[in-house]
Amino acid sequence: MKKKTRRFKIRYIIFGLLGAILLAALVFMRFGGFGTGEKVNPEEFLAYAEPVENISVPESAKIIALGEATHGNAEFQQLKLEVFKQVVEHNGVRALALEGDYGGCEQVNRYIHGGEGTAQEAAAAIGFSIYRTDEMAELISYMRQYNESASEAEDLRFYGFDMxxxxxxxxxxxxxxxxxxxxxxxxxxxxxxxxxxxxxxxxxxxxxxxxxxxxxxxxxxxxxxxxxxxxxxxxxxxxxQENSDGGTLRDQFMAENVLWILQQEQLNGHESIFVTGHNSHVAKWGSYDSMGKLLSKEASNGYYVIGTDFYKTHCNMPTRSPEKRTTQVFYSHDPLAKTAKLAGLDICWLDFGKVPENSELGRQAAEYTYMGTLGESYSIIMRLLPSSYRMFQPPAVLYDSMIFVTEANPTQIVNEK
Structure with missing residues (x-):
C-alpha cells in the first residue's frame, strides 16, 4: 500500500512538473520571454513624449526617412500619410519615395497625375501584397487630390527605390x-x-x-x-549574388536610387524628399551597411530618420503558402514602447535630441535595447527564438526620433490585383 502511495506521489510530482514546464513554455512563446520587458519612469517619459502631429524635422534635412517596425500593421502604413502631410506643409517636400520597385511606383505616379483606374489598382501595381491595403490607397488618393489643384512645379511625385x-x-x-x-x-x-x-x-x-x-x-x-x-x-x-551578399547589395542599390531621386527633385527646385521603408533599411547604424547607414555617411544629405516600434502587435504576415496569411501576436520588449503604454499613450513621438543624455530616459535610449522588427515571413521557430523578431541596438543611435504604437492592428490585404 505504501509503495502504491509512493508511486502515486511520484507520478503526481512528475505530472505537476511537466504541467509547470508546459505552462512556462506557453508563457515564453506568447510573450517572447517570461514577461514583457523592462520600463523607464513613465512620468519622465510623459515630459518628453509628444503627439505625432507635433513632429518637427530640421530645415537642413534633405532626406527625411520614416521607418516601419513591421510591414503588416495598419498604424505604420497610416503614419506614412500623416508624416508625409507634415513634411509637405512644413519642409517643402514634394516627393515620396517608397520601398517598392521604381517601375510599379511610376505607375502610381502616373495615376496621381490624372491617370486612369482606381487608387487600389495603383497600389496593386507596386507589386507587393503589403501595399494592397486601404491605407496605401488613402495615401495615393491624397496625392492625386493634392495634384488636382497644385501647379506643375508644386505637384507631388511618387517614386520607388527598390528593384x-x-x-x-x-x-x-x-x-x-x-x-x-x-x-x-x-x-x-x-x-x-x-x-x-x-x-x-x-x-x-x-x-x-x-x-x-x-x-x-x-x-x-x-x-x-x-x-x-x-x-x-x-x-x-x-x-x-549569393544569398548572404544579396541583402547588402540590395541596400547599396537602394541608397544609390534614393540619391538619384533626391537629385531629380533638386533639379526641379525641391531640396528634400520623404523616404519610407522598413526600419532595418532606414536605420542609420547597424551590423551591416544598410541603406540608411550608407546615406547617413554623407553629411551633405542631411539624413534625418524617424524609427517606429510597438509594445504589442497583431501582425499580418505571410505563411509558406503565398496565398495565405496569418495574424500573429508579438511583444517587442522595448522599454520605451512599454513605458508609452504605462503612460497611457496609444501613439506618441519621442525626439531623442530633446531628451537630456544624463536622464534615465536618455540613458535608456542610448543603451542597447530590444526592439521589434517583423518582415514578410513567419515561422513557428520565431516562437522559440525571440531574437529572430527583435533587434538589439541603441535606439538613439539608429534614429533621430521614434514613434511608438502601444498596440498595433493588422492590415487587411485587398485581394484586387
Whole structure:
C-alpha cells in the first residue's frame, strides 16, 4: 500500500512538473520571454513624449526617412500619410519615395497625375501584397487630390527605390525606347510575361541592357529611360549574388536610387524628399551597411530618420503558402514602447535630441535595447527564438526620433490585383 502511495506521489510530482514546464513554455512563446520587458519612469517619459502631429524635422534635412517596425500593421502604413502631410506643409517636400520597385511606383505616379483606374489598382501595381491595403490607397488618393489643384512645379511625385520586380520597368522602358527610336528587338526578348526569359542568364541580360543604355545616352529626354535600365540591371545583378551578399547589395542599390531621386527633385527646385521603408533599411547604424547607414555617411544629405516600434502587435504576415496569411501576436520588449503604454499613450513621438543624455530616459535610449522588427515571413521557430523578431541596438543611435504604437492592428490585404 505504501509503495502504491509512493508511486502515486511520484507520478503526481512528475505530472505537476511537466504541467509547470508546459505552462512556462506557453508563457515564453506568447510573450517572447517570461514577461514583457523592462520600463523607464513613465512620468519622465510623459515630459518628453509628444503627439505625432507635433513632429518637427530640421530645415537642413534633405532626406527625411520614416521607418516601419513591421510591414503588416495598419498604424505604420497610416503614419506614412500623416508624416508625409507634415513634411509637405512644413519642409517643402514634394516627393515620396517608397520601398517598392521604381517601375510599379511610376505607375502610381502616373495615376496621381490624372491617370486612369482606381487608387487600389495603383497600389496593386507596386507589386507587393503589403501595399494592397486601404491605407496605401488613402495615401495615393491624397496625392492625386493634392495634384488636382497644385501647379506643375508644386505637384507631388511618387517614386520607388527598390528593384525586385521587373514588369513595369520593362514596359515603360520599351515604350520610351520606341518613342526615341531606339531598337528594342533584343530588349523584348528578355522577358516572357512578367518574368525574365529563361533563354538568357543574368550576365547576358546586363550586357543587353548596357547596350540599350549606351544608345539612350545619345538621345535627349532619356533620363528616366536610363534609370529604368539601371533598375533592370540591378535586378539582374542581384540575382547573381549569393544569398548572404544579396541583402547588402540590395541596400547599396537602394541608397544609390534614393540619391538619384533626391537629385531629380533638386533639379526641379525641391531640396528634400520623404523616404519610407522598413526600419532595418532606414536605420542609420547597424551590423551591416544598410541603406540608411550608407546615406547617413554623407553629411551633405542631411539624413534625418524617424524609427517606429510597438509594445504589442497583431501582425499580418505571410505563411509558406503565398496565398495565405496569418495574424500573429508579438511583444517587442522595448522599454520605451512599454513605458508609452504605462503612460497611457496609444501613439506618441519621442525626439531623442530633446531628451537630456544624463536622464534615465536618455540613458535608456542610448543603451542597447530590444526592439521589434517583423518582415514578410513567419515561422513557428520565431516562437522559440525571440531574437529572430527583435533587434538589439541603441535606439538613439539608429534614429533621430521614434514613434511608438502601444498596440498595433493588422492590415487587411485587398485581394484586387
Amino acid at each position: 525586385q520586380r521587373i514588369a513595369y520597368s520593362m514596359k515603360f522602358l520599351t515604350e520610351i525606347c520606341e518613342e526615341l527610336e531606339v531598337d528594342t528587338t533584343n530588349l523584348q526578348k528578355l522577358v516572357e510575361g512578367e518574368n525574365w526569359s529563361g533563354e538568357y542568364d543574368s550576365s547576358t541580360r546586363v550586357e543587353i541592357l548596357s547596350q540599350v543604355k549606351k544608345e539612350l545616352k545619345n538621345k535627349s529626354g532619356s533620363t528616366q529611360a536610363i534609370h529604368f535600365t539601371d533598375m533592370l540591371m540591378q535586378n539582374s545583378e542581384l540575382q547573381m
